[in-house]
Amino acid sequence: MKDTKDIKNMRDALMAAINDLASDHKEIVFLDADLSSCINSTTFQALYPDRFFNCGIAEANMVGVAAGLSSMGLVPYVHTFGCFASRRAYDQFFLSVGYAHQVIHLIGSDPGITAQYNGGTHMPFEDIALMRQVPGVNIIEPSDAQSLYELTVQCHNAGKISYTRVPRKGATHRYPVGTKITLGKGIVLAEGQDVAIVATGEVMVNAAAEALKLLETKGIKATLVDLHTIRPLDTDLIDKIAKQTGHVLVCENGRYAGGTGEEIAAYLAKTNPTKMDFVNVGERFGEVGKLPYLAEQFGFTATHIAEVAEQLAKR
Amino acid sequence: MLDVETLKRQALEIRKLTIMEIGHFGSGHIGGSMSIVEMLTYLYYHEMRIDPKNPKKEDRDRFVCSKGHAGPAVYATLASKGYFPEEMLMTLNQGGTKLPSHCDMTKTPGVDFTGGSLGQGFSAAVGIALGQRLKKQDARTFVVIGDGESQEGEIWEGAETAAQWKLDNLIAFTDFNRQQLDGRTEDIVCMDGIETRWEGFGWHVQRINGHDFTQIDDAVQRAKAVTGRPHMIILDTQKSHGFIPGEGSVKNHSMAFDENAAREAVAELYAREGVKA
Numbered sequence: 001m002k003d004t005k006d007i008k009n010m011r012d013a014l015m016a017a018i019n020d021l022a023s024d025h026k027e028i029v030f031l032d033a034d035l036s037s038c039i040n041s042t043t044f045q046a047l048y049p050d051r052f053f054n055c056g057i058a059e060a061n062m063v064g065v066a067a068g069l070s071s072m073g074l075v076p077y078v079h080t081f082g083c084f085a086s087r088r089a090y091d092q093f094f095l096s097v098g099y100a101h102q103v104i105h106l107i108g109s110d111p112g113i114t115a116q117y118n119g120g121t122h123m124p125f126e127d128i129a130l131m132r133q134v135p136g137v138n139i140i141e142p143s144d145a146q147s148l149y150e151l152t153v154q155c156h157n158a159g160k161i162s163y164t165r166v167p168r169k170g171a172t173h174r175y176p177v178g179t180k181i182t183l184g185k186g187i188v189l190a191e192g193q194d195v196a197i198v199a200t201g202e203v204m205v206n207a208a209a210e211a212l213k214l215l216e217t218k219g220i221k222a223t224l225v226d227l228h229t230i231r232p233l234d235t236d237l238i239d240k241i242a243k244q245t246g247h248v249l250v251c252e253n254g255r256y257a258g259g260t261g262e263e264i265a266a267y268l269a270k271t272n273p274t275k276m277d278f279v280n281v282g283e284r285f286g287e288v289g290k291l292p293y294l295a296e297q298f299g300f301t302a303t304h305i306a307e308v309a310e311q312l313a314k315r
Numbered sequence: 316m317l318d319v320e321t322l323k324r325q326a327l328e329i330r331k332l333t334i335m336e337i338g339h340f341g342s343g344h345i346g347g348s349m350s351i352v353e354m355l356t357y358l359y360y361h362e363m364r365i366d367p368k369n370p371k372k373e374d375r376d377r378f379v380c381s382k383g384h385a386g387p388a389v390y391a392t393l394a395s396k397g398y399f400p401e402e403m404l405m406t407l408n409q410g411g412t413k414l415p416s417h418c419d420m421t422k423t424p425g426v427d428f429t430g431g432s433l434g435q436g437f438s439a440a441v442g443i444a445l446g447q448r449l450k451k452q453d454a455r456t457f458v459v460i461g462d463g464e465s466q467e468g469e470i471w472e473g474a475e476t477a478a479q480w481k482l483d484n485l486i487a488f489t490d491f492n493r494q495q496l497d498g499r500t501e502d503i504v505c506m507d508g509i510e511t512r513w514e515g516f517g518w519h520v521q522r523i524n525g526h527d528f529t530q531i532d533d534a535v536q537r538a539k540a541v542t543g544r545p546h547m548i549i550l551d552t553q554k555s556h557g558f559i560p561g562e563g564s565v566k567n568h569s570m571a572f573d574e575n576a577a578r579e580a581v582a583e584l585y586a587r588e589g590v591k592a
């Protein structure tokens with residue numbers, strides 16, 4: 001497996017995985033919607049010019065074209081910002097891909113507040129909720145470069161449709177190469193008996209990891225799960241942490257309605273009703289700002305997560 | 316050699332099967348099914364390189380019915396070609412059927428792509444034509460859209476990319492029957508100037524009588540000779556053509572009629588064509 005420690009941006013870890021896959025798999029093609037220089041799919045274009053298609057600013061058609069290519073035995077990777085990948089091209093992903101049993105790998109960049117100063121028009125909060133409605137889809141939101149690389153490869157090898165939430169700039173290096181990373185299996189980063197924090201994606205896992213230190217100073221022992229795979233849900237792990245702690249806090253860079261927190265709550269309601277709380281954007285629309293400002297606005301900070309976790313642990 | 320008489324007889328048979336399968340169920344999309352019967356007959360009985368015994372043959376010509384509600388006519392054509400037994404037509408829209416209202420590639424042998432959410436089959440057809448080129452296949456993609464369907468923005472997104480990629484192996488038809496579900500297109504969203512629109516998008520465009528085999532043949536063969544551009548053939552058609560109770564009606568998008576009415580309609584059609592039923 002490639003070591004991603006020197007990769008500086010999440011988009012480059014993603015493209016490294018896809019470019020490496022495309023070297024062995026000639027059926028892989030890449031479609032972009034005039035955002036190739038944003039995700040650096042220009043690297044794919046340089047390596048495989050005959051297999052790269054810029055579809056212009058027409059996302060619905062791009063996903064439909066990808067479905068047609070899939071029916072020809074090709075394996076399309078399709079990129080646009082997450083807001084367009086989900087909200088604008090949703091019916092095509094649902095019907096021409098999902099319902100028609102085609103396989104494409106859809107990449108939605110700039111999840112949640114990482115859209116930063118592109119603002120509310122470009123801020124995908126509901127993509128998880130939308131994509132969850134497509135039967136059989138794998139949804140991933142890796143929290144660091146190494147897991148992004150490895151899960152991208154695993155999604156390909158799974159041979160099922162997938163949706164990847166990926167921030168573009170900067171990269172966390174959490175997992176050394178060789179760490180066991182498995183699609184569909186969350187990674188336990190810390191274990192404690194008072195409260196379990198389940199976090200998805202780079203912004204939330206980073207903030208939650210900091211929150212653990214604050215909780216520690218208050219004598220609260222917390223479990224932390226990096227839930228890099230949103231679908232399929234790692235129900236074994238959810239059962240385990242609910243049993244161990246009795247308190248589950250779900251942190252996601254997205255909306256409550258239809259999101260990961262709701263899915264976990266619905267699952268636990270059936271198997272083991274558990275005291276829960278949630279950190280997400282709730283009912284708000286997005287807005288412009290740099291990441292620290294937006295994290296403050298939406299409560300995606302270590303301080304806020306620690307506060308919510310502390311209150312939950314006391315319930 | 317184009318054998319117009321044989322094609323006409325075959326079209327009549329497909330019309331009969333279409334009317335009977337919808338009549339057996341009791342209702343269905345008769346209007347938009349009947350208007351494309353000559354196009355379907357020409358493609359499946361004259362033009363396309365296909366093998367009903369091997370419906371998934373990789374380098375086959377492909378056909379996408381983007382106006383997926385014309386499924387009943389597609390199924391009648393496929394059954395008559397031997398993709399599946401004609402008796403199966405009587406399962407149309409029954410629970411568990413392989414023949415749903417709208418074309419579904421996961422269910423029906425011979426259906427190359429799913430259609431029905433209007434506009435989507437067209438984008439997929441663009442992708443299929445592109446895929447044929449990538450796979451270096453000497454094969455074509457045929458697709459039919461409706462004039463009402465052409466109100467969908469996705470059609471024009473697909474038109475842009477097909478022209479940009481110079482997909483001359485893509486031959487599209489517009490079933491220009493001037494009607495949509497709620498009535499006449501000109502009263503809802505007028506689609507006049509349709510040739511100019513497609514020409515503006517960089518396509519090679521022809522306009523013909525969609526019920527005339529000689530004109531269909533001329534247009535398709537001419538399209539095949541023009542390189543560097545995708546092809547649009549506008550078919551001027553009559554909605555419900557050949558299902559006489561629906562001809563001239565603005566309420567013929569979907570009609571309810573039973574098997575007796577279907578038999579009468581077939582007899583009426585055969586009488587008009589001067590053919591013994």
